[in-house]
Amino acid sequence: MEVLAALNLGEISHTFSKMGMFPVFDLAYYIVSILYLKYEPGSVEVSRRSPVASWLCAMLYCFGSYILADVMLGHSPVDYFQHNSHILLASLVWYLIFYCPLNLFYKCVAFLPVKLVLVALKEVVRTRKIAAGVHHAHHAYHHGFFIMVIVGYVKGSGVALMSNFEQLLRGVWRPETNEILNMSFPTKASLYGAILFTLQEAHLLPVAKSTLILGFTLFMATSKVVMTARHSHGSPFALIESWVCHLLFGSPLGGAEEDHHAPAPASPLKTKEELSEGARKRKTKKAE
Amino acid sequence: MEVLAALNLGEISHTFSKMGMFPVFDLAYYIVSILYLKYEPGSVEVSRRSPVASWLCAMLYCFGSYILADVMLGHSPVDYFQHNSHILLASLVWYLIFYCPLNLFYKCVAFLPVKLVLVALKEVVRTRKIAAGVHHAHHAYHHGFFIMVIVGYVKGSGVALMSNFEQLLRGVWRPETNEILNMSFPTKASLYGAILFTLQEAHLLPVAKSTLILGFTLFMATSKVVMTARHSHGSPFALIESWVCHLLFGSPLGGAEEDHHAPAPASPLKTKEELSEGARKRKTKKAE
Amino acid sequence: MEVLAALNLGEISHTFSKMGMFPVFDLAYYIVSILYLKYEPGSVEVSRRSPVASWLCAMLYCFGSYILADVMLGHSPVDYFQHNSHILLASLVWYLIFYCPLNLFYKCVAFLPVKLVLVALKEVVRTRKIAAGVHHAHHAYHHGFFIMVIVGYVKGSGVALMSNFEQLLRGVWRPETNEILNMSFPTKASLYGAILFTLQEAHLLPVAKSTLILGFTLFMATSKVVMTARHSHGSPFALIESWVCHLLFGSPLGGAEEDHHAPAPASPLKTKEELSEGARKRKTKKAE
Secondary structure (H helix, E strand, O other): OHHHHHHHHHHHHHHHHHOOOOOHHHHHHHHHHHHHHHHOOOHHHHHHHOHHHHHHHHHHHHHHHHHHHHHHOOOOOOHHHHOHHHHHHHHHHHHHHHHOHHHHHHHHHOOHHHHHHHHHHHHHHHHHHHHHHHHHHHHHOOOOHHHHHHHHHHHHHHHHHHHHHHHHHOOOOOOOOOOOOOOOHHHHHHHHHHHHHHHHHOOOOOOOHHHHHHHHHHHHHHHHHHHHHOOOOOOOOHHHHHHHHHHHHOOOOOHHHHHHHOOOOOOOOOOOOOOOHHHHHHHHHHHO | OHHHHHHHHHHHHHHHHHOOOOOHHHHHHHHHHHHHHHHOOOHHHHHHHOHHHHHHHHHHHHHHHHHHHHHHOOOOOOHHHHOHHHHHHHHHHHHHHHHOHHHHHHHHHHOHHHHHHHHHHHHHHHHHHHHHHHHHHHHHOOOOHHHHHHHHHHHHHHHHHHHHHHHHHOOOOOOOOOOOOOOOHHHHHHHHHHHHHHHHHOOOOOOOHHHHHHHHHHHHHHHHHHHHHOOOOOOOOHHHHHHHHHHHHOOOOOHHHHHHHOOOOOOOOOOOOOOOHHHHHHHHHHHO | OHHHHHHHHHHHHHHHHHOOOOOHHHHHHHHHHHHHHHHOOOHHHHHHHOHHHHHHHHHHHHHHHHHHHHHHOOOOOOHHHHOHHHHHHHHHHHHHHHHOHHHHHHHHHHOHHHHHHHHHHHHHHHHHHHHHHHHHHHHHOOOOHHHHHHHHHHHHHHHHHHHHHHHHHOOOOOOOOOOOOOOOHHHHHHHHHHHHHHHHHOOOOOOOHHHHHHHHHHHHHHHHHHHHHOOOOOOOOHHHHHHHHHHHHOOOOOHHHHHHHOOOOOOOOOOOOOOOHHHHHHHHHHHO
16 A cells, blocks of 8 residues: 555656646746736836836846856856747736736736745746756766755746846845845745755755655745745744754854844845735835 | 849948958947047046056947857857957057047047047947847857847947946946936847847848848948937937837837936936037046 | 076976965965955854855855856856865865854964965965966967956956955945955956966966966065065055056056055955954954
């Protein structure tokens, strides 16, 4: 009975890890990403004044992870733009979210039940990207474990890691913070995921890659869906991190969590994915 | 009779599109580019305090388009610096414009009739760069139409697209604007040119490349000469753009033009190539 | 007798130029580099709040020269991170300097006699990097003399040339200055060294490379040890530079030196390696 279960799990995870991402999952990824762009203060105004800048930002939100990973591996940063269908699909999503009459498309995809499904689908793509990034780096540098972690990390975090420069494109400059100084949950999870996939690639983690993909996807999707549904931005890692940082780096206990909350009043729009839904909608509406 | 005319036009455009750019046209390009650098407020002071920074800025003004295109295609950003004669010629122009006794060289090339000729020659180089950029990208990515447009665009716009970072090199930081948010006429024309040349490369535009080069060069040279002579910065695209943006992106009618003018008082030195000649000269003189 | 001396010198310099840098010299390089990172105001606070950002900055301090040189030559910027033992050693040094109980490691290596030895060893590595950078660029571009100088220069200067962006990672933004506008002694010396090694590679300097390496190392080590011991930041080039800049670029006589000092009161923490030891220690202590 248990063997059967294991066999099934193995088969399921294998099938799951071979599933194509285009177009359904990628579409969800583009929608959620450009939704977060529209939540950014000032982005609607930019879309009116300079459609080119707005389109470019949307492309960074959708393909930032590919751009960064290509840069890290010394390839052309626009390499991914050869996939015309992906770019066209993302451009269509950008157009619908920013310019659809009556804001209809935006209202549909920002409707919570729809959004929860899209968020879950986005995390499927994120996990696959991390795994592919680590694998790609492993192919180029067989023993470059640090490179594998770095490439997997940038593949998972995407535009967040270059948010300072993405904001600069929209005429916004907030040098006092960045995604490395104040990591949001998806960025942290991408780092931990990249480490796990690197350990797996180095045969230090006795688990099949497809199983790891399935497990990590389930963890990410559940976490993000729960966080989105509860408008929360607490991290499931907070407690462990707080203790590990205290022991290793002498950070004050509970500091990680406090640090996360403390700077909020001063610049309340810092992290991209962590604003409460209500505040976001009010801001977006006002901007229109 | 008409066949003869067509034959002649074909021959003329073919000869024109094969004409070498070095040294005459390139020289004009370097002179006009470094002239615009000298118009930038503070650049004369930088040339006194730190010749290395000033030289580097001058190189970015002259070779920014090559640097950006090489970065976009994943090549070495300093690849073009292997052409020692080009670098030496540009360095000579930089030296003469910034350090010539009695400011003699500057006075000669900034003399309006001379400058108009140089500006026209510069546009010849710009068009050729766009065509070469699109062709180069087409060679690397046969169906990468977006990549062709991007590479042609950066080849035509050059330093303008990285003006924030070029200014940073001189200790100036203006994050509230950039060339994508507020496109100047040459940047816009480069974008439209890159799209045209991409369509031609994709066989969607039923016209020979040499004819397109000739036509686009004539348009660019005429526009820029008229704009320079009249100290104007109105764009010939303004009316069409205004309507297209209104229909497609819901921008307020006439907004494109107003947006262009409105921010001027607050930061009057924003766009590199759009200051009135008089104001420029006064500023440059004061700075010396 | 003289022939013998020449032979010995040749042998010594040959042996010296073939000497391995790892681990002793590299260790000294990492220690001194991360020491300078700890002197930076706010870096200790960052190490408590965000160990990842602090580690990344430390890596930039240790491997910035490799990253920049790889970028310049179109390679992967993280190429050097395949050397796991180097990264682990540098990470260990980072951990000991920032988190060692009682600050013991920091106190040992910042103790002046120890530090003077480490500083001398660091200059050995710097010279070797410049020579290797020029050689590497010569291999890729046989007649690209400008590229050789640029690559040698970035190999010698390392993180200093990207200090604006390294500071941004720690949430600090000082756009009004950068290492090109206000070159510190090591950056200037790296430029001159890169020019010398390029001339040697182009057979315009009638001296063996090993002799040049030995001579330049001795000059750099002596200069830096004396400057560190005397807490001085005067440059041995000041007098010559002042005259050359006056003649070539019309800079006011003695201006180079004054320029260097003048902006100090306004932003007293501008250059990384030029603070007086006392001020640094006070600041570092306060920050802890």
